Amino acid sequence: MAVIRDxxxxxxxxxxxxxxxAQKLLEQHGPDAWVLAGGLDSFDWLKDRIRxxxxxVDLSGIDELRGVRTTADGIxxxxxxxLSEVVNHPIIKQKYDLLAQAAEVVAxxxxxxxxxxxxxxxxxxxCWYYRGGWPCYRAGGNICYADTPEGRNREHAIxxxxxxxxxxxxDSAPALIVLDAxxxxxxxxxxxxxxxxDYFIGPDIxxxxxxxxxxxxxxxxxxxxxxxxxxxxxxxxIRDRNVWDFPLMNVASAMTTSGETIERxxxxxxxxxxxxxxxxxxxxxxxxxxxSATTGEMAGKLAVQGAVxxxxxxxxxxxxxxxxxxxISGVEEATWTS
Amino acid sequence: xxxxxxxxxxxxxxxxxxxxxxxxxxxxxxxxLFLIVHAIYVMYFAKARVFASDAxxxxxxxxxxxxxxxxxxxRLFHWVMAAxxxxxxxxxxxxxxxxxxxxxxxxxxxxxxxxxSIIFHIIHASFWLDFWSIWPDRIDLDDAWKRVRRFAGMxxxxxxxxxxxxxxxxxxxxxxxxxxxxxxxxxIFMMSRVRTVFFPxxxxxxxxxTWGLMYVLHGLAGVGLIALVMMHxxxxxxxxxxPITKSxxxxxxxxxxxxxxxxxxxxxxxxxxxxxxSSRVESRGAD
Numbered sequence: 001m002a003v004i005r006d007x008x009x010x011x012x013x014x015x016x017x018x019x020x021x022a023q024k025l026l027e028q029h030g031p032d033a034w035v036l037a038g039g040l041d042s043f044d045w046l047k048d049r050i051r052x053x054x055x056x057v058d059l060s061g062i063d064e065l066r067g068v069r070t071t072a073d074g075i076x077x078x079x080x081x082x083l084s085e086v087v088n089h090p091i092i093k094q095k096y097d098l099l100a101q102a103a104e105v106v107a108x109x110x111x112x113x114x115x116x117x118x119x120x121x122x123x124x125x126x127c128w129y130y131r132g133g134w135p136c137y138r139a140g141g142n143i144c145y146a147d148t149p150e151g152r153n154r155e156h157a158i159x160x161x162x163x164x165x166x167x168x169x170x171d172s173a174p175a176l177i178v179l180d181a182x183x184x185x186x187x188x189x190x191x192x193x194x195x196x197x198d199y200f201i202g203p204d205i206x207x208x209x210x211x212x213x214x215x216x217x218x219x220x221x222x223x224x225x226x227x228x229x230x231x232x233x234x235x236x237x238i239r240d241r242n243v244w245d246f247p248l249m250n251v252a253s254a255m256t257t258s259g260e261t262i263e264r265x266x267x268x269x270x271x272x273x274x275x276x277x278x279x280x281x282x283x284x285x286x287x288x289x290x291x292s293a294t295t296g297e298m299a300g301k302l303a304v305q306g307a308v309x310x311x312x313x314x315x316x317x318x319x320x321x322x323x324x325x326x327x328i329s330g331v332e333e334a335t336w337t338s
Numbered sequence: 339x340x341x342x343x344x345x346x347x348x349x350x351x352x353x354x355x356x357x358x359x360x361x362x363x364x365x366x367x368x369x370x371l372f373l374i375v376h377a378i379y380v381m382y383f384a385k386a387r388v389f390a391s392d393a394x395x396x397x398x399x400x401x402x403x404x405x406x407x408x409x410x411x412x413r414l415f416h417w418v419m420a421a422x423x424x425x426x427x428x429x430x431x432x433x434x435x436x437x438x439x440x441x442x443x444x445x446x447x448x449x450x451x452x453x454x455s456i457i458f459h460i461i462h463a464s465f466w467l468d469f470w471s472i473w474p475d476r477i478d479l480d481d482a483w484k485r486v487r488r489f490a491g492m493x494x495x496x497x498x499x500x501x502x503x504x505x506x507x508x509x510x511x512x513x514x515x516x517x518x519x520x521x522x523x524x525x526i527f528m529m530s531r532v533r534t535v536f537f538p539x540x541x542x543x544x545x546x547x548t549w550g551l552m553y554v555l556h557g558l559a560g561v562g563l564i565a566l567v568m569m570h571x572x573x574x575x576x577x578x579x580x581p582i583t584k585s586x587x588x589x590x591x592x593x594x595x596x597x598x599x600x601x602x603x604x605x606x607x608x609x610x611x612x613x614x615x616s617s618r619v620e621s622r623g624a625d
Contacts, residue, residue, distance in 0.1 A: 135345030141355045142553050143531065143541050145348070162442055163532055204440035206433075308533075 008046040012055045019064055022057055023186050023218055029055040031215040036060075037080060037119035040111055045124075050133040065118075065220060068092065074225040076184075079118025079218075083172070084109070086117055096224055098233035098252055102175035105237045108244040118219045120172045121183075121199065122211055125274070126246050127156065127166035137164045137207045146310070153310040155248060158317060160273040162204040165310060171237055173200065173276040174252040174268035179228050184221040185213065193223070197268075200275035210274060228254040228266065234327045238271075238319060247271045249319050253327040260290045267327055269303070272320055279303050279324065286328055296329025342554055347546040354550040357557035359434045365561040369568030376572070388488075388496045393602045401597060404590035405607050407502075412467070415459050416586055422452040423567060426521075430560055446534050449525045456522060471502045473512075477604065478505040501604035514566060520559035524552045 011034070016022040026033050034053035036042050037060075045051035059065055065080035068089045075091055086092055086103045093100050106112055106120060124131075125138070127146055135141030146153040147165045156165040173196070181196040199211050199219075213219060231254040239245040249271035256264045265283050270276040282299045289295045300321035307317050322337065341361065342354045392398075408416070425448035429441040463469055481497030482505050488494050503511075527544070530537045544552070574583040581595040596607070 134348055135353075135355060139345075140343065141345050142549060143546075147539065148541055161533070162440070201438075204442065205438050 008043075009049055009052045011046075011053050013058060014055060015058045015061045017061050017063075019062060019186060019218065019220055022059060022062060023216070025055065025057045026218060027188060027216045029057075033057055033215065035218065037122070038082070038115040040107075040115050041119060041123040044131070048131070048133065050131070059218075071223065074223060074227075074229070077117055077222045077224070079220050079222065080116045081118075083112040083115050083117060083120060086172075087112065095226070095229040096179055098179060098228075098235055098254060099172060099175045099224070101233065101235040102171045102237075102250070102252060105235075105250075106171045111244070117172060117222060121170050121176065121196075121222075122213065122219060123169060125166035125210060126169045127164075128152070130166060137203065138166060140208060149311060151311065154312040155246075155271075156310055156313055157273045158304075158307040158309050158313060158320070159277065160202050160204070160275070161308065162202060162207070164203040164207050164274065166203075166274055167271050168200060168210050168273070168275055169246040170270060170276065171247055171250055174250060174270045175235060176222060176224070177268040177276055177278050178233075178252045178254045178266040179224050180266070182223040182225070183219060184223060186218045186220050187214070188216055196222075197276075197278050202274040231256050231264075234330070236323055236326060238323065249316060249323060251320075251323040251327045255291070255328075257291055260292070262286050262289055262291050262295070262328075265328075267299075267324065269320060269323065272307075272316065281305075282324060282328070291329060293325075293329050296325035296327075299328040300325035349546070351546060353546045354554050356550075356553045357561065361557070361561045362431050362434055362564065365564040366568070369565035372565070372569055373572045380576075380578075389499045390496045391498075393597055397602050398597055401593050401602065401607055403593050405593060405596040406590050407585040408589050409467075410589060411462065413586055413589060415455055415462065419452060419455045419459070422448045422455065423563070426452060427560070427564060427567060431564065442532055446525075446529055446532060449522070449529070450536070452518075453522050453526065456518060468502070471605075472508055474505055474508045475501070477501070478508065481505070498604070499601035500599055501601060504599075510566070510570065514563075514570075517559040517562045517566060520555050521563070524556040524559075527552060528556060 014022075014025050016025060026035065032054040034042065034046075034051065034056045036056050036058045042056075046053075046056075059080055062080065065078040067078050067081055068085065068091065069076045069078075070091065075096070077086065077092075083103045083106050087100050089100070103112065103117070103120070106115065127136075127138070129136050129145040129151075130138045133139070134145055135143070136146075137144050144164050145151055146156050147161065147163075153165060155167065157167050176196040179196075182193045183196055183199045185192045185194065194212065201209065201212055234253045234255075235250070237247045237250040239247050247270060249269060251267065251269045253265065253267040255262055255266075265286055266278070267282055268276050268278045279302075282303050285302055286295050286299050289298075300323075303324040304317050304321045307320070309317060318337065339358075339360075341358055343356055343358055344352055345355045347353050393401075425444060429445040429448065433439065433441050463472075477498060478501075484494040484497045488496070530540045530543055533539060541549075543549075573579050574586075581591045585591040596602075
C-alpha cells in the first residue's frame, strides 16, 4: 500500500473565478492539469504522491458552478454544489428525493459539507492496488492485481469486468441515472450535454478512466428534468459500516404505478461494475407487472444474470439480487434470501 | 524521449510495461514516407528494367494464357489472414489514438483466427506447396548484387528474370514472418491475462520483467506491422503490380505478364492439359 507522506508534491495552483478561465487553464496545461473540486478524492492522490500534476485548477472560486437553479423543465445543479446543499435543498427533497437520499448517505457530514456533486460523480475508484500506486491496467500498466487467485477483491466487480475489476464508488450516480439527469460538459469543442448513463464508461472503453471527461474538459452542471419528479423512489446503500464508508453496492429506483401495476420504472445499481449500471432488462421485465414479491424475485434473478464472481466477492450476487428485489417490490414485500 | 514505458513493480523492480504509444505514429509516418518516396522514384527516376534474356519462343509457346499462381486454398488463407490482420491493427491502435470502443474481445478473437490461419499456412506450405519458393536463393542474391551495381551506375550484366517471387517479395515475407510470429507467440501468452474461452486467467505465469518484455515485443512487432501492411497494400495497388494482386483474387496471372517478369526456367509452368487449372495449381505447389 501507499506510504502516506502528507507533504504534497509541488504544483502550480490556479484559482480561476469563471468557467471560461478554468477551461483555458485546463486546455493550456492539458494532461498535466488536475481539477480540484471538493478535494476529498484529490488530496488522497496528492498526499500519497501517486499523482503529481504540474498544475492544479481549483474550482472553488467559481460562483457560477454553485447552487441549485430551477429551469423550465426541472432543476440545474452546479457541479460545485456541495452534497449537503443537495441533501437540504427544498425542491430536491420535494421532487427528487431519490437524489437527496443518495447524497445523504455519502461518507460523513463533514465530508458532505466539503464534497461536491460534481466530485462525487467524477471521483476515481477505490481499488487499493490502484490507489496504492501499483502499476495496474488502470494506472497504465498491464496487470490487474485484484483479479488474481490471491488478490483482495471483496469490493470489486461482478459484472462487465474487462481486465480491470475495479468499481465505481459513487452514491449519487445511480440516483442521477434513474432521474434521467443530463450532465453538462464544457469541452474544447463547446458545450456538450450527455445522459447521466453515458457519462460513465467501463474498462472495455477506457481502462484508465471511469467517465468520459478528457483532459481539458469540465463538468459544469447536472440538469434533472421533471420526468420522474415526485415518483416513488427507493435508494439503499450497503456498506461495511454505517458511516463514512464507500458502498459495497447501492441501488436506486424510480417508479410510477397505476393501482398495483408498475407503469414506468427506472433502476440502477452501483458497486457491481466499473460504471453504474442501468438495469434495462429488469425495467422491461417488470413494466406492466404487479408490484409484488414475485415480480421483485424475478427482477432480482434477472439483474444478476451474467455475473462472474471473483475469489472473495461472490456475496455480491445475492446482495445485488436482494437489493433489486427490494427496489422493485418494496422492503415490506421482499424477504432477504441468500 | 523514451521508447518504452516503465513502472515500478510491487517488489520495487523497475520493469518495462509496454512501448511508448508515439511509436504508432512513427510507424505510420515511416510507412507513408516509403509510399511517397517510392511513388516519386518510380514516376520520375526509375529506369526501364532490363533482364538477361527472354524465354525462347519454344518455351513461351508452351505457356498457357492463364498461368496458375495461387490455389484456392492459398488465396483463402491470404484473405482470412488479411482480414484478421486488419482487425488486429484497428482494434489495437485505434483506441490508442482516441477512437474508443470495446476492443479487447474483437482483438483476441482476430488473434485466434490469425493464429489458426498461420498454423494452417505453415503446414500447408511445408507439405503441399513448394516450400522453398518463398525463400531467397543464390540466384536471387547474385541478381540483387547486379541490380545494385547497375543502380549505382557500375557495370554489371543484367539480372535474370524472377522465379515465382521477386527477392523483394521474399524479403517482405521474411520480415512479416518475424513480426507475425512475434505478435502471435506473445499474444497467445497475453491471452492468459484476459478472460477468453481458451485459458483460465493466470497473470502470474511469468515474472513482471518477462511479462513486460513480452508486452514490449508484442507492441514493437505490432507497430512494425502498421508500416509493413501500408507498404503491402500500396504495392498491391500499384498499376504495374496489379496482375499480381489479381492473381491473389482469381488464382492466375496473364501469360504476357508472366513472360515479362518471370523466368520459365526458375518458375516452371506446365502447358495446359486435360486437368483443370485448379487441380494443376495444387500439384505444382502454387502458393
